[in-house]
Amino acid sequence: xxxxxxxxxxxxxxxxxxxxxxxxxxxxxxxxxxxxxxxxxxxxxxxxxxxxxxxxxxxxxxxxxxxxxxxxxxxxxxxxxxxxxxxxxxxxxxxxxxxxxxxxxxxxxxxxxxxxxxxxxxxxxxxxxxxxxxxxxxxxxxxxxxxxxxxxxxxxxxxxxxxxxxxxxxxxxxxxxxxxxxxxxxxxxxxxxxxxxxxxxxxxxxxxxxxxxxxxxxxxxxxxxxxxxxxxxxxxxxxxxxxxxxxxxxxxxxxxxxxxxxxxxxxxxxxxxxxxxxxxxxxxxxxxxxxxxxxxxxxxxxxxxxxxxxxxxxxx
Amino acid sequence: xxxxxxxxxxxxxxxxxxxxxxxxxxxxxxxxxxxxxxxxxxxxxxxxxxxxxxxxxxxxxxxxxxxxxxxxxxxxxxxxxxxxxxxxxxxxxxxxxxxxxxxxxxxxxxxxxxxxxxxxxxxxxxxxxxxxxxxxxxxxxxxxxxxxxxxxxxxxxxxxxxxxxxxxxxxxxxxxxxxxxxxxxxxxxxxxxxxxxxxxxxxxxxxxxxxxxxxxxxxxxxxxxxxxxxxxxxxxxxxxxxxxxxxxxxxxxxxxxxxxxxxxxxxxxxxxxxxxxxxxxxxxxxxxxxxxxxxxxxxxxxxxxxxxxxxxxxxx
Numbered sequence: 222x223x224x225x226x227x228x229x230x231x232x233x234x235x236x237x238x239x240x241x242x243x244x245x246x247x248x249x250x251x252x253x254x255x256x257x258x259x260x261x262x263x264x265x266x267x268x269x270x271x272x273x274x275x276x277x278x279x280x281x282x283x284x285x286x287x288x289x290x291x292x293x294x295x296x297x298x299x300x301x302x303x304x305x306x307x308x309x310x311x312x313x314x315x316x317x318x319x320x321x322x323x324x325x326x327x328x329x330x331x332x333x334x335x336x337x338x339x340x341x342x343x344x345x346x347x348x349x350x351x352x353x354x355x356x357x358x359x360x361x362x363x364x365x366x367x368x369x370x371x372x373x374x375x376x377x378x379x380x381x382x383x384x385x386x387x388x389x390x391x392x393x394x395x396x397x398x399x400x401x402x403x404x405x406x407x408x409x410x411x412x413x414x415x416x417x418x419x420x421x422x423x424x425x426x427x428x429x430x431x432x433x434x435x436x437x438x439x440x441x442x443x444x445x446x447x448x449x450x451x452x453x454x455x456x457x458x459x460x461x462x463x464x465x466x467x468x469x470x471x472x473x474x475x476x477x478x479x480x481x482x483x484x485x486x487x488x489x490x491x492x493x494x495x496x497x498x499x500x501x502x503x504x505x506x507x508x509x510x511x512x513x514x515x516x517x518x519x520x521x522x523x524x525x526x527x528x529x530x531x532x533x534x535x536x537x
Numbered sequence: 538x539x540x541x542x543x544x545x546x547x548x549x550x551x552x553x554x555x556x557x558x559x560x561x562x563x564x565x566x567x568x569x570x571x572x573x574x575x576x577x578x579x580x581x582x583x584x585x586x587x588x589x590x591x592x593x594x595x596x597x598x599x600x601x602x603x604x605x606x607x608x609x610x611x612x613x614x615x616x617x618x619x620x621x622x623x624x625x626x627x628x629x630x631x632x633x634x635x636x637x638x639x640x641x642x643x644x645x646x647x648x649x650x651x652x653x654x655x656x657x658x659x660x661x662x663x664x665x666x667x668x669x670x671x672x673x674x675x676x677x678x679x680x681x682x683x684x685x686x687x688x689x690x691x692x693x694x695x696x697x698x699x700x701x702x703x704x705x706x707x708x709x710x711x712x713x714x715x716x717x718x719x720x721x722x723x724x725x726x727x728x729x730x731x732x733x734x735x736x737x738x739x740x741x742x743x744x745x746x747x748x749x750x751x752x753x754x755x756x757x758x759x760x761x762x763x764x765x766x767x768x769x770x771x772x773x774x775x776x777x778x779x780x781x782x783x784x785x786x787x788x789x790x791x792x793x794x795x796x797x798x799x800x801x802x803x804x805x806x807x808x809x810x811x812x813x814x815x816x817x818x819x820x821x822x823x824x825x826x827x828x829x830x831x832x833x834x835x836x837x838x839x840x841x842x843x844x845x846x847x848x849x850x851x852x853x
Contacts, residue, residue: 398714398746398749398750399749399753423742425745425777425780425781426739426742426744426745426746426774426777427746429741429743429746430714430742430743430745430746430749431746433713433714433746434714437715449811458742458811458816460813460816461741461742461820464816464817465713465741465820473844474841474844474845477813477817477840477841477844478840480813480840481813481838481839481840481841494811495765495774495810495811497764497776497793497796497797500776500777501780501793504777504780504781522797522801523797524793524796524797525790525793525794525797528790528793529790
């Protein structure tokens with residue numbers, strides 16, 4: 222698949238940070254940034270920008286706050302064309318904390334929003350746009366939120382926002398490719414002047430397949446992470462996406478090296494990937510919260526009990 | 538997805554046997570058989586029938602030979618409606634070793650064949666059919682063998698054989714869903730009087746997604762294995778397939794128990810699943826042979842070198 226508009230968007234440090242409270246060593250982030258730059262990936266998202274009034278830097282690592290100075294230090298001296306992104310959650314960032322783009326190492330700001338918060342998300346992206354950033358709105362938990370409010374939200378984004386990309390986010394890893402096809406078509410019927418993006422979760426081993434499906438139907442911004450790192454089952458493995466795309470600008474080799482040198486040992490320290498309780502969350506269209514709690518308990522392999530507890534709570 | 542014709546076909550012991558030379562303990566096979574029976578899976582394949590003139594029972598476990606007596610012992614006393622299958626390779630079985638179906642615990646015999654061997658496969662299935670077995674022809678390595686010979690082979694199977702099912706086998710785990718769609722349609726254009734089956738390999742995490750794709754386009758025999766066990770990256774995880782299919786006869790719970798009790802510890806002893814050299818084999822459409830050798834060497838994590846060695850050998 223070669224379509225020049227396609228952008229490969231890495232979110233290794235950002236989504237990976239959700240499993241270690243964003244405590245990545247500076248050298249590790251630098252190694253990721255360097256390898257991705259050499260691979261000619263288009264964007265890399267290094268974390269969240271959160272208000273330090275809401276979260277304590279004692280409890281969370283630097284990549285939950287992504288101060289411009291911290292980012293500058295990590296990328297310093299590395300020859301790179303890759304664009305840098307940070308993510309913000311609705312109501313968790315002070316707009317005044319975001320300087321104009323030309324004073325910041327950040328190129329893009331992505332706003333993660335539920336359908337119900339889309340007015341706030343639009344207000345935010347318009348502010349960031351005015352400051353010179355590229356922007357996206359990432360509509361989370363889409364598998365649970367497909368009523369008429371979704372179409373209203375999309376129409377509003379199209380009319381009222383200056384956003385560049387609108388993302389379908391399969392937060393629960395519960396979409397199958399037919400639902401991805403339908404969602405991309407539905408997004409495209411409202412969103413005419415902006416790009417569509419897709420961010421998969423791998424609970425049912427469908428993040429890569431669903432990303433391919435999104436590409437086929439016209440999504441051009443594609444999220445992935447190195448070795449699939451990310452919350453719960455993780456994301457679309459970036460190396461598979463690069464292997465699939467035929468654009469000769471991409472080079473998979475620096476990513477292979479990075480996995481050899483950094484990610485095999487990291488996976489022994491923190492857990493992500495195909496793990497049955499996450500698969501159960503995905504097939505039952507549930508937030509992985511309960512499964513993540515299970516994995517931190519002494520019942521981590523009690524799959525049947527976990528399955529039945531979710532089925533039962535749905536019946537309540 | 539609920540289509541009454543759909544059959545879920547487990548090949549845990551058969552494909553899993555490829556990574557431990559078929560040395561599964563009797564109790565383990567019994568536990569698998571019992572759980573699958575309780576889950577109402579339609580078929581389970583317990584191994585290969587190979588000539589003992591070709592392979593030594595000292596080097597290989599019982600499930601490379603699948604003597605009727607061994608199968609009988611394992612299933613004895615378990616209440617079950619599941620059908621039992623064995624696989625044979627072209628020219629590796631003595632036809633006289635196959636007794637009539639009514640004297641055997643086996644219900645189905647699957648013949649694994651390359652396109653070039655399809656005459657031999659037809660001869661074999663017709664013999665098995667006469668003896669009273671259900672049969673399939675599984676066309677291996679389909680990603681490498683899509684020339685006009687494939688259509689000839691399919692036409693021949695349709696006209697000259699009494700086979701029940703013709704399988705698309707993605708031996709190298711290199712198909713994407715678009716190729717699966719094309720292949721199912723191509724098979725259906727020749728094969729009018731038999732069912733189509735799909736057997737995926739998970740090198741690129743696409744076995745489940747490709748199986749869904751095959752279902753959408755009309756394949757009714759669907760292979761999977763418990764926890765995805767199988768050669769190299771393994772197969773479509775049976776538990777995901779059961780989670781996807783909406784036929785209320787299937788019960789996922791016994792499979793969840795089986796994974797908790799047997800497969801988590803087994804995975805610590807033998808290796809399968811998402812491992813970068815297998816992903817590389819898949820994306821480069823190569824047999825996983827070289828990747829399997831790499832995993833048994835001291836260079837097992839040298840991904841870049843491995844990738845370059847395959848690219849270079851393709852240029853020779």
